Amino acid sequence: MPLVGNIRDFGLSDFLYLVDRGYKTGCLHLSRADEMASLYFEKGKLLTATRKDDNVPVTDLLVRKGKLTPAQAEQAVHAHQNQNGASMSQVLIDLHLIGRDELQRVLQQHIEESVYALFGWSEGEFRFEQGQRPEPTAPIMPIPLPVEHLIMEGVRRIDEWGRIKDRIPSTDMVVKFIEQPIERAKGINLATDEWRVFARINGKDTLAEIARKTGMSEFDVCRIVYGFLTAGLVDVIRKPAPVPMLATGRPLAEAPRIKKSLVTRIINRIRGM
Amino acid sequence: MQTVKMVISGAVNAGKTEFIKTISEIEVVSTERRATDDTRLIKKETTVAMDFGRIAIGDDLVLHLFGTPGQKRFDFMWEILSEGMLGLVILVDSTRPETFRETNRIIDFFMSYRETPYVVAANKQDRPNAWSPEELRLALRLPAHIKVLPCMATDRESVKNVLLELLDVIMQRSED
Ligand SMILES: Nc1nc2c(ncn2[C@@H]2O[C@H](COP(=O)(O)OP(=O)(O)O)[C@@H](O)[C@H]2O)c(=O)[nH]1
Ligand SMILES: [Mg+2]
Numbered sequence: 001m002p003l004v005g006n007i008r009d010f011g012l013s014d015f016l017y018l019v020d021r022g023y024k025t026g027c028l029h030l031s032r033a034d035e036m037a038s039l040y041f042e043k044g045k046l047l048t049a050t051r052k053d054d055n056v057p058v059t060d061l062l063v064r065k066g067k068l069t070p071a072q073a074e075q076a077v078h079a080h081q082n083q084n085g086a087s088m089s090q091v092l093i094d095l096h097l098i099g100r101d102e103l104q105r106v107l108q109q110h111i112e113e114s115v116y117a118l119f120g121w122s123e124g125e126f127r128f129e130q131g132q133r134p135e136p137t138a139p140i141m142p143i144p145l146p147v148e149h150l151i152m153e154g155v156r157r158i159d160e161w162g163r164i165k166d167r168i169p170s171t172d173m174v175v176k177f178i179e180q181p182i183e184r185a186k187g188i189n190l191a192t193d194e195w196r197v198f199a200r201i202n203g204k205d206t207l208a209e210i211a212r213k214t215g216m217s218e219f220d221v222c223r224i225v226y227g228f229l230t231a232g233l234v235d236v237i238r239k240p241a242p243v244p245m246l247a248t249g250r251p252l253a254e255a256p257r258i259k260k261s262l263v264t265r266i267i268n269r270i271r272g273m
Numbered sequence: 274m275q276t277v278k279m280v281i282s283g284a285v286n287a288g289k290t291e292f293i294k295t296i297s298e299i300e301v302v303s304t305e306r307r308a309t310d311d312t313r314l315i316k317k318e319t320t321v322a323m324d325f326g327r328i329a330i331g332d333d334l335v336l337h338l339f340g341t342p343g344q345k346r347f348d349f350m351w352e353i354l355s356e357g358m359l360g361l362v363i364l365v366d367s368t369r370p371e372t373f374r375e376t377n378r379i380i381d382f383f384m385s386y387r388e389t390p391y392v393v394a395a396n397k398q399d400r401p402n403a404w405s406p407e408e409l410r411l412a413l414r415l416p417a418h419i420k421v422l423p424c425m426a427t428d429r430e431s432v433k434n435v436l437l438e439l440l441d442v443i444m445q446r447s448e449d
Contacts, residue, residue, distance in 0.1 A: 267440045270437055
């Protein structure tokens with residue numbers, strides 16, 4: 001069953017997180033007005049991205065970028081016809097028409113640019129088709145791209161509080177690392193300001209305190225932490241209040257202690273319904 | 274007579290009224306009134322007072338189920354409701370990702386007061402386009418120890434299962 005929605009409500013970075021953590025294989029189709037883009041994933045990593053107005057085989061793309069001659073492209077197309085299932089990218093490497101690293105570099109740059117442009121969409125329908133795979137001739141990267149990297153770049157383009165507030169409702173919240181941030185941080189290149197915030201994360205300081213200590217604005221700190229959060233590097237948690245107060249001004253009563261025997265009675269009753 | 278209560282919360286249209294109606298022994302007391310704000314776009318009638326259901330556990334014990342009123346979120350009614358609750362069910366309409374953020378705000382509201390035992394019910398699993406419980410867990414960024422359960426509020430066994438799973442969480446925090 002496809003997952004459908006609008007990126008106005010469930011952002012592209014949220015979706016990438018889902019794909020990554022859910023280890024998903026399939027295609028995310030995005031559309032608005034007359035624009036359409038498709039992002040293909042394998043086990044949570046990005047394989048390729050295509051746009052409706054630029055949906056060309058990898059061979060054409062490489063010719064356009066001056067990395068292949070038309071004759072070489074033709075040779076590859078010919079060889080590819082005799083391969084069943086292999087991607088054109090693999091055929092190009094096998095025929096030594098382009099080096100694997102060079103192919104990765106060219107395709108990655110091209111694909112990243114397509115994806116970053118999508119972060120600028122404030123709305124658009126999305127549909128995720130599980131299991132859907134790209135055409136073998138599509139510009140498939142030899143090494144699938146981890147999405148944390150895309151998420152950080154995408155978040156750098158966010159300039160409104162609204163979206164950030166959804167995950168970080170207050171600057172009084174504490175930032176802490178998740179269990180194994182180092183593993184996840186590998187795929188990410190941090191800008192200087194991002195490093196400054198990253199280095200301050202200690203599980204005790206609030207966002208407001210980090211802003212004060214780094215001399216950065218609260219908005220910038222929140223935006224950066226939002227990126228870490230979306231990439232799955234950190235958590236933001238509420239500072240435990242000493243005595244929680246209700247909005248009505250009364251202190252909160254102690255949590256009710258309940259006896260096991262009573263819970264057992266309720267369980268038995270509901271089982272028997 | 275001792276009464277204990279559980280709260281059923283979630284965004285507008287998540288299925289709170291349905292959930293309580295399916296399991297309650299009494300006719301659900303629900304004051305429906307025409308909504309005047311944008312919730313009207315979602316459905317014609319929306320709950321403005323609260324849903325209330327009841328299950329007698331024995332002669333001396335009764336379980337009350339309260340649904341949070343759907344549109345004016347986080348007002349004093351929610352506070353009163355949540356005081357002394359045994360546990361909380363957060364219902365999500367699994368077919369509507371546009372309500373996921375609201376759902377996060379609701380969870381945050383309750384947890385800002387106290388770490389209440391709660392489970393998340395991925396409702397309307399019978400509908401095409403429903404996000405699976407595991408997809409919902411990722412979409413809502415729920416920690417691994419929080420249960421996300423498949424649910425059909427229209428189905429009694431399914432509602433029973435959600436309540437039993439919640440009771441299991443409550444049991445772990447109860448005392449001898
Ligand atoms: N298909 C399906 N519909 C449901 C389910 N639960 C609730 N609904 C429907 O969803 C709509 C909203 O449910 P309601 O209980 O009024 O939501 P509330 O606003 O949270 O009280 C109603 O039309 C219900 O009949 C379910 O599990 N499956
Ligand atoms: Mg209702």
